[in-house]
Amino acid sequence: MIGNVDVSRLSLNQITTENWSLKEAVDGCVRHDIPAISVWRHKIAEIGLKESKHLIHSSGLGVSSVCRGGMFPAPTASERQARIDDNKRAIEETAELGSNVLVLVCGPAPNKDIQESRKWVREGIESIIPFAEQQGVKLGIEPLHPMFAADRSVITTLGEANALQASLGSTQVGVVVDVFHVWWDPFLYQEIEHAKGNIFGFHVSDWKVPLPDIFKGRSMMGEGIIDIPRIRKAVEKNGYHDFIEVEVINQEIWDTPGDETLKLMKNSFASYV
Amino acid sequence: MIGNVDVSRLSLNQITTENWSLKEAVDGCVRHDIPAISVWRHKIAEIGLKESKHLIHSSGLGVSSVCRGGMFPAPTASERQARIDDNKRAIEETAELGSNVLVLVCGPAPNKDIQESRKWVREGIESIIPFAEQQGVKLGIEPLHPMFAADRSVITTLGEANALQASLGSTQVGVVVDVFHVWWDPFLYQEIEHAKGNIFGFHVSDWKVPLPDIFKGRSMMGEGIIDIPRIRKAVEKNGYHDFIEVEVINQEIWDTPGDETLKLMKNSFASYV
Numbered sequence: 001m002i003g004n005v006d007v008s009r010l011s012l013n014q015i016t017t018e019n020w021s022l023k024e025a026v027d028g029c030v031r032h033d034i035p036a037i038s039v040w041r042h043k044i045a046e047i048g049l050k051e052s053k054h055l056i057h058s059s060g061l062g063v064s065s066v067c068r069g070g071m072f073p074a075p076t077a078s079e080r081q082a083r084i085d086d087n088k089r090a091i092e093e094t095a096e097l098g099s100n101v102l103v104l105v106c107g108p109a110p111n112k113d114i115q116e117s118r119k120w121v122r123e124g125i126e127s128i129i130p131f132a133e134q135q136g137v138k139l140g141i142e143p144l145h146p147m148f149a150a151d152r153s154v155i156t157t158l159g160e161a162n163a164l165q166a167s168l169g170s171t172q173v174g175v176v177v178d179v180f181h182v183w184w185d186p187f188l189y190q191e192i193e194h195a196k197g198n199i200f201g202f203h204v205s206d207w208k209v210p211l212p213d214i215f216k217g218r219s220m221m222g223e224g225i226i227d228i229p230r231i232r233k234a235v236e237k238n239g240y241h242d243f244i245e246v247e248v249i250n251q252e253i254w255d256t257p258g259d260e261t262l263k264l265m266k267n268s269f270a271s272y273v
Numbered sequence: 274m275i276g277n278v279d280v281s282r283l284s285l286n287q288i289t290t291e292n293w294s295l296k297e298a299v300d301g302c303v304r305h306d307i308p309a310i311s312v313w314r315h316k317i318a319e320i321g322l323k324e325s326k327h328l329i330h331s332s333g334l335g336v337s338s339v340c341r342g343g344m345f346p347a348p349t350a351s352e353r354q355a356r357i358d359d360n361k362r363a364i365e366e367t368a369e370l371g372s373n374v375l376v377l378v379c380g381p382a383p384n385k386d387i388q389e390s391r392k393w394v395r396e397g398i399e400s401i402i403p404f405a406e407q408q409g410v411k412l413g414i415e416p417l418h419p420m421f422a423a424d425r426s427v428i429t430t431l432g433e434a435n436a437l438q439a440s441l442g443s444t445q446v447g448v449v450v451d452v453f454h455v456w457w458d459p460f461l462y463q464e465i466e467h468a469k470g471n472i473f474g475f476h477v478s479d480w481k482v483p484l485p486d487i488f489k490g491r492s493m494m495g496e497g498i499i500d501i502p503r504i505r506k507a508v509e510k511n512g513y514h515d516f517i518e519v520e521v522i523n524q525e526i527w528d529t530p531g532d533e534t535l536k537l538m539k540n541s542f543a544s545y546v
Contacts, residue, residue, distance in 0.1 A: 108482075112500040118459065147420040149457035150482045150498050160459050184422035186391065186433050209381075209423045214484055225423050227385040 005232060005244065005273045007266065011036035011064040013203065013247035014043055016265065017258045022052055024258060026059045032262040036062035036243045038103075044093055053096050063099035064243035065140065065176075065201055066090065071107035072124030073117035073154065080120060083107075087128045095135040101200045102132070103176055104141050106155040108148075117154045122164060129170050140200035141165060142176035145184075147214060158182050158191035165198055177235055178203035178247065180218050183226040192234040199240040203247045204228055204273050218248045220264055222272035232273060244273060278505060278517065278546045280539065284309035284337040286476065286520035287316055289538065290531045295325055297531060299332045305535040309335035309516045311376075317366060326369050336372035337516035338413065338449075338474050339363065344380035345397030346390035346427065353393060356380075360401045368408040374473045375405070376449055377414050379428040381421075390427045395437060402443050413473035414438060415449035418457075420487060431455050431464035438471055450508055451476035451520065453491050456499040465507040472513040476520045477501055477546050491521045493537055495545035505546060517546060 012034050014025050022043040029037050037056075044052045044066075056063060069090040074080045087102075094102040104125065109117035125139060132139050143161040144153035155161055161175045175195050180203070182188055192199075206224030211217040221228055232244070246265050253261055285307050287298050295316040302310050310329075317325045317339075329336060342363040347353045360375075367375045377398065382390035398412060405412050416434040417426035428434055434448045448468050453476070455461055465472075479497030484490045494501055505517070519538050526534055 109498070112498055114457065114500075115459075145420065146418065146457045147484070147487075150480055150484070156457055156459065184387065184419045184427075184429055186388075186429065207423055211420070211423070211487055214420075214487060225382070225385055227387075 005269065007270055008035055009242070009244045010034055010266065010269050011038055011062070011243040011245045012262070012265070013038040013067070013245040014040045015067070016246055016248045016253065017261055018254045020258045022047060023055055026055050026061060028258050028262050029061055030059055031259070032266060034262065034266070036064045038065045038067055038245045038247070039063060039097060039099070040067045041090060041093065049093055049096055056097055062243060063097050064245050065101040065103050066094040066097060066099050067103045068105045069102045069139070070104040070153070073107045073109055073120040075110045080124065084124055084127050087124065088131050091128065091132050091135050091137045094137045100136070101138045101140050103201060104139055105144060106141065106153045108151050109154055114149070114154050121154060122167065125164070125173060126168055129168065129172050132172050138200050139173045140176040141173065142178060142201070143181055145181040157185055157187075158195065159187055162191055162194045162198075174198035174200040176201035176203065177231070179226050179228055179231050180205045180207060183207060183231065188231070189234055192231075192238050196238040199235050199238060201245065202232065202235050202240055203245045204232075204269070205246065205248045206272075212250065212252070216249050216251045218250050220248055220253070221246070221268040228273050244269075278542065280543055281308055282515070282517045283307055283539065283542050284311055284335070284516040284518045285535070285538070286311040286340070286518040287313045288340070289519055289521045289526065290534055291527045293531045295320060296328055299328050299334060301531050301535050302334055303332055304532070305539060307535065307539070309337045311338045311340055311518045311520070312336060312370060312372070313340045314363060314366065322366055322369055329370055335516060336370050337518050338374040338376050339367040339370060339372050341376045341378045342412070343377040343426070346380045346382055346393040348383045353397065357397055357400050360397065361404050364401065364405050364408050364410045367410045373409070374411045374413050376474060377412055378417060379414065379426045381424050382427055387422070387427050394428060395440065398437070398446060399441055402441065402445050405445050411473050412446045413449035414446065415451060415474070416454055418454040430458055430460075431468065432458075432460055435464055435467045435471075447471035447473040449474035449476065450504070452499050452501055452504050453478045453480060456480060456504065461504070462507055465504075465511050469511040472508050472511060474515075474518065475505065475508050475513055476518045477505075477542075478519065478521045479545075485523065485525070489522050489524045491523050493521060493526070494519070494541040501546050517542075
């Protein structure tokens with residue numbers, strides 16, 4: 001179960017240090033020799049894009065992705081258009097920060113017809129592809145665990161994300177594999193093979209038993225039951241060799257001083273990924 | 274979204290009134306004209322099988338199922354055999370209570386190899402089929418929501434349950450469809466068609482947003498986002514016309530006086546199933 005991943009692939013997904021500003025997170029990464037960061041848009045909004053860009057560029061950090069675009073389903077056409085416009089802003093921010101990948105959390109259904117929302121997701125992504133191409137930003141569909149189907153994403157499995165990717169027929173679109181969301185899936189390894197060449201991100205955390213919470217339910221690698229190295233090796237075998245984001249949404253970790261979290265994260269990464 | 278189901282199909286899954294003994298639940302069903310009950314084994318154990326049988330038979334209630342067998346994976350062969358032996362006792366109890374269906378909650382993995390546990394589940398079910406045939410008890414594989422994959426069942430989708438059923442090749446084995454566990458699945462309606470003729474049970478509750486809890490997260494029908502009538506019509510179209518169990522695991526409902534719960538349940542059933 002013990003991993004042997006190269007620590008130079010470590011990226012801090014900024015939600016792991018939710019109580020830190022972007023400046024604190026960037027400084028923390030530099031201080032702890034963490035080579036990359038994944039930036040969240042609500043943290044960009046706090047200080048503005050220009051200042052965010054300056055912080056990132058002067059730090060020398062890689063930006064593994066920007067979180068997040070998506071949230072396509074909405075009850076009216078004008079609301080859906082507003083979501084699409086917001087996704088274009090997210091694409092611009094991604095390009096400005098020098099990142100190649102915008103992560104798409106596709107959004108929940110506004111009614112009981114989940115299949116209709118899946119169509120809106122497809123239409124939404126389709127409509128932003130030309131702009132993403134123009135900006136040089138890849139769109140990574142991240143399937144979320146089915147326990148988030150009602151409030152975060154109607155795209156719930158890697159198989160579904162792959163089918164969506166295939167139906168869009170664009171190399172601008174791929175998938176993001178997050179072990180917390182996909183570990184349970186009986187078709188996981190087949191679908192990682194199907195995603196070959198289209199994997200745009202790999203996120204790690206762990207599933208502790210019992211789960212401490214639903215939204216804030218993730219734990220540091222090694223504390224749970226996910227066979228992380230096996231999933232990592234599968235995504236590597238299928239073409240993904242880029243940064244690995246540690247994305248831990250957990251109140252106890254948020255309440256821990258950020259420097260302690262980064263130390264713990266580096267150790268967990270080296271030992272269990 | 275409003276249902277129009279026949280109330281004569283209503284069955285109280287006993288976990289909905291967890292604070293009631295079997296006698297209280299049976300008396301409650303009789304008092305409220307609820308024609309059937311699904312009996313949990315820990316409630317049988319409280320008073321013994323003989324007394325349970327007497328209670329049920331003298332009440333005239335139907336027994337839609339017994340909950341539950343399963344829990345097959347275990348780290349050693351002798352432990353797995355002990356689980357199989359316990360499943361045989363569950364089959365006997367089901368037959369004694371005059372029910373046709375034992376619900377199987379297949380069990381979590383004792384280690385990080387979830388696929389190995391899926392094999393143990395298959396082996397476990399296979400080994401109890403002859404005894405189930407002899408006792409005239411059907412085995413209903415209930416796929417559980419993937420959020421329970423780490424602590425309750427490695428069988429997480431209806432597709433997986435159908436594949437397991439098909440691989441066992443026995444008409445003694447079928448599936449149980451619980452809307453709370455399967456509503457999110459992009460392949461739900463296809464898999465209900467695949468299950469045609471093999472559906473041994475149908476359970477209802479609802480998924481409220483935000484979910485109040487993980488294990489105790491279910492709500493009364495009508496309080497959440499599941500399109501229950503659509504799923505009911507699909508299982509009916511594919512051959513299931515028997516009792517519909519209301520299975521609500523929710524602390525607030527458990528803390529409500531049972532008679533109030535039964536009234537609420539009947540109204541919710543008539544309006545939203």
